[in-house]
Amino acid sequence: MSRVAHPAGPRHADVLPADHPPAPPADLNALHPAIWPRSAARRDGVLTLGGVDVRDLTAEFGTPVFVTDEEDIRGRAREYLLAFNEGQNDSGGVFYAAKAFCSRAVLRWLHAEGLGVDVCSSGELEVALSAGVDPSMITLHGNNKLPSELSRAVSAGVGHVVVDSFEEIARLAFLASEAGTRARVLVRVTTGVEAHTHEFMATAHDDQKFGFSLASGVADEAVRRVLALPSLSFAGLHSHIGSQIFDTAGFEVAARRVMELAARIHAEHGVFVTELDLGGGFGIAYMPDDDPPDVKSLTASLRSIVAFQAAAFGLPMPRLTIEPGRAIVGPSTVTLYEVGTIKDVDGLRTYVSVDGGMSDNIRTALYDASYTCVLASRSSSAAPMLSRVVGRHCESGDIVVRDCYLPSDLSPGDLLAVAATGAYCRSMASNYNHLTKPGVVAVKDGVATEIVRRETLDDLLRLDVG
Ligand SMILES: Cc1ncc(COP(=O)(O)O)c(C=O)c1O
Numbered sequence: 001m002s003r004v005a006h007p008a009g010p011r012h013a014d015v016l017p018a019d020h021p022p023a024p025p026a027d028l029n030a031l032h033p034a035i036w037p038r039s040a041a042r043r044d045g046v047l048t049l050g051g052v053d054v055r056d057l058t059a060e061f062g063t064p065v066f067v068t069d070e071e072d073i074r075g076r077a078r079e080y081l082l083a084f085n086e087g088q089n090d091s092g093g094v095f096y097a098a099k100a101f102c103s104r105a106v107l108r109w110l111h112a113e114g115l116g117v118d119v120c121s122s123g124e125l126e127v128a129l130s131a132g133v134d135p136s137m138i139t140l141h142g143n144n145k146l147p148s149e150l151s152r153a154v155s156a157g158v159g160h161v162v163v164d165s166f167e168e169i170a171r172l173a174f175l176a177s178e179a180g181t182r183a184r185v186l187v188r189v190t191t192g193v194e195a196h197t198h199e200f201m202a203t204a205h206d207d208q209k210f211g212f213s214l215a216s217g218v219a220d221e222a223v224r225r226v227l228a229l230p231s232l233s234f235a236g237l238h239s240h241i242g243s244q245i246f247d248t249a250g251f252e253v254a255a256r257r258v259m260e261l262a263a264r265i266h267a268e269h270g271v272f273v274t275e276l277d278l279g280g281g282f283g284i285a286y287m288p289d290d291d292p293p294d295v296k297s298l299t300a301s302l303r304s305i306v307a308f309q310a311a312a313f314g315l316p317m318p319r320l321t322i323e324p325g326r327a328i329v330g331p332s333t334v335t336l337y338e339v340g341t342i343k344d345v346d347g348l349r350t351y352v353s354v355d356g357g358m359s360d361n362i363r364t365a366l367y368d369a370s371y372t373c374v375l376a377s378r379s380s381s382a383a384p385m386l387s388r389v390v391g392r393h394c395e396s397g398d399i400v401v402r403d404c405y406l407p408s409d410l411s412p413g414d415l416l417a418v419a420a421t422g423a424y425c426r427s428m429a430s431n432y433n434h435l436t437k438p439g440v441v442a443v444k445d446g447v448a449t450e451i452v453r454r455e456t457l458d459d460l461l462r463l464d465v466g
Helices: 054-061 070-086 104-112 122-130 147-154 166-178 218-228 249-269 293-310 328-332 363-367 457-463
Strands: 041-043 047-051 065-069 095-097 116-119 138-140 160-165 181-189 194-199 199-202 232-238 242-245 276-278 319-321 333-345 348-352 371-377 384-390 397-408 415-418 440-442 447-452
Touching: 047 363, 054 065, 054 333, 054 440, 054 447, 065 328, 065 397, 070 104, 070 160, 070 242, 070 293, 070 328, 070 440, 104 116, 104 122, 104 447, 116 122, 122 138, 122 147, 138 147, 138 232, 147 166, 147 232, 160 166, 160 276, 166 181, 166 232, 181 218, 181 249, 181 348, 194 249, 218 232, 218 249, 232 249, 242 249, 249 293, 293 319, 328 333, 348 397, 371 397, 397 415
Parallel strands: 065 440, 095 116, 116 138, 138 160, 160 181, 181 232, 194 242, 232 276, 276 319, 348 384
Antiparallel strands: 041 047, 065 333, 194 199, 333 348, 333 415, 371 415, 384 397, 440 447
């Protein structure tokens, strides 16, 4: 049986399958600069990250392992901050969304670069506080924050709580007044805009769990209640419209709807919306064809969209905040796996099984996400082999990379690197099949430092107290 599957698909089929894979790349060893961490290179054919040979990384830290390029993360953070704060009088309008990946080291780096942090659970809040993030630069999110989380946020003095329900407004007001303080509040509004990559939908109804609906008038009522409660201080509005967004059309519709509310708030209460948080969702390249906008043009157009709407309603420009998660950490990180078995499904493709899977990257199974991978422990000039990289879980949907080309001399023991796994992979990891979660290793200037320890079976057994 041939390891080189025919790229045209099933041998005897007249019609190509709907998910017909793309053509093989010109060079299987190439590292597309938009997809791989900025420090990624090949030295004598071997992938290096932050100047460290991947064979040394896996010898020391095992596989699978997440390898994070510290300078890549810091560089993107600086670029966002610089671009976004241009033309804004005060700094600090970029809040990293910790849900994308949350560890003390990463929050420390980002805070040192001048970013705030957006958290949505007491776990993320404690990591941020223990990383030394200034509480006034923390924003707390969530559609069902526990009273204990609200209480901790109030006592820690977080900068903003994004309120998401009427119950929460009452709870937060009570807790703040008991603590003898005022909680600074953003009201999360549901604009009816749903945006993903190139597409967005603008609807009148808001069938989702987050926020207060603009269309139904509930958002106006939320603001009314916040303004009436002396232990709450109304800072402004929050809107998050989606994820992996490549163009700003959705933000335009959302900003218009939010600024209409701002105009009504001013007319009814004589109060200006001084802060507007536009959330996150800025897209990154996972595949060579992905072409996200550059940070400068993205942030400039967000600013001009809001400025235009503010002027149209005769309102002052609010202080803008954004909450990028994926765009800060996504491209910085690579997952290294060891190839275990290679199974040729003749005429279709080759299944390459690695020593991780859906427990360290659920995004392919959950969202049908696309990833790019390469043979990392050596280069190869063998012919391209249409492949599917799969994990070792008891689930046929356990796919890491749906379609890719790997060299046909791929062998068990080779290392594979999957790019752009910095966001929503380790943070969504599970222990399915009692696999232990991989560790995270930071690389910089030829030095590797473990920042999240690999789980051990002892860690898992310790929790099993029956
Ligand atoms: C309120 C809010 N802010 C920011 C983000 C971060 O989004 P992204 O990682 O796509 O930038 C999310 C993601 O779900 C979110 O819900």
